[in-house]
Amino acid sequence: MSWNITLKRYYFGKEREQFSLAEDTYxxxxxxAADSGRFNFSFADDSQGEQAAEFGELVFCPPGQTFKRHALERISFHFAEFIVEGPCQLPSKVRMKDVGRLSSSFRYLQEWQDEDNSGQELADAQHLLQDLLFMVHQERVKADRKPASSLDPLMNRAAAYLESHALEHGLSLQELAVTLGIGASQLTRRFQVTFGISPVKYLTRVRLSRARLLLIETTKTLDAIAEQCGFQNAFYFSRVFSQHMQISPSAYRRTFRV
Structure with a gap:
C-alpha cells in the first residue's frame, strides 16, 4: 500500500454532548474516530444503513458522500479530511487492534493541532496519517485471513470497553460481563476464542503499552506512571512490567530512551 496523501485539516473535538453538524459533505x-464515547453514522448512498462506532474504531467517508453522524453519549473525537492521489479504497469502519500505536498517533496529532501547522510540522502530521492508513491496511489483511467463525461482534464491544477504560482503577470484568448480558466465564471463554488471549491479559497489554510510552517519553516517576496506567501502586506495576517485558521499568527506560 502506497498512497500520496495531502492532509487538508485535522481537528480534535473535546468532550461534548453532540457534534456541531449532524451531517456534511466533503x-x-x-x-x-471516537476518543471517548460512542456515535452512530451513515452515508447517504450506503445501503448498510446506520452503524455504531466507539473507541478503537476508525470510520471513513469517501469524497462527495453525505456523512451523517450523531453522538450516543458524551463524546470526544478525532476528525481528519485528506486528499489521496490515485485510486483508493477504504472500509467504512475498521477496528484497530494496536491501540497503543493508535493512541500515540492521535496524541501526536493533537500536539500538532496546538502548534504552528506549517512547514515540517505539516509533513509530520501527514506522516502520522499515512501511518494510520497503513495500520488500516494491515487490519484488513488480517481480517481477510481470519476465519469468519472466529468473528464475534459482542467481543469487539468487550475489547473496545477494555481499551477505553483500561487506565481506570477498579475496572471490573464482572461489571463488563453484566453490561454485555453474559456471564463472566462466558466472557472469558468467548474473548479467548476471538482474540487468542484472556480479557485480563488483554487489559494488561493495553496498560503496559501506555506505560512504555510514558517511560520513554516522560520523566514521570514509577508511582505517577502506575497511577496513570491503572496499576495499584509502583511495586505492583514494576512486578507486572518485569514479568511481561523481561526487564524492569527503570532498565527499560535507560535502554530505550533516546
Missing part, C-alpha cells in the same frame, strides 16, 4: 476523504 471534497476529500474523511476519518472520524
Amino acid at each position: 471534497s476529500g476523504w474523511c476519518m472520524l
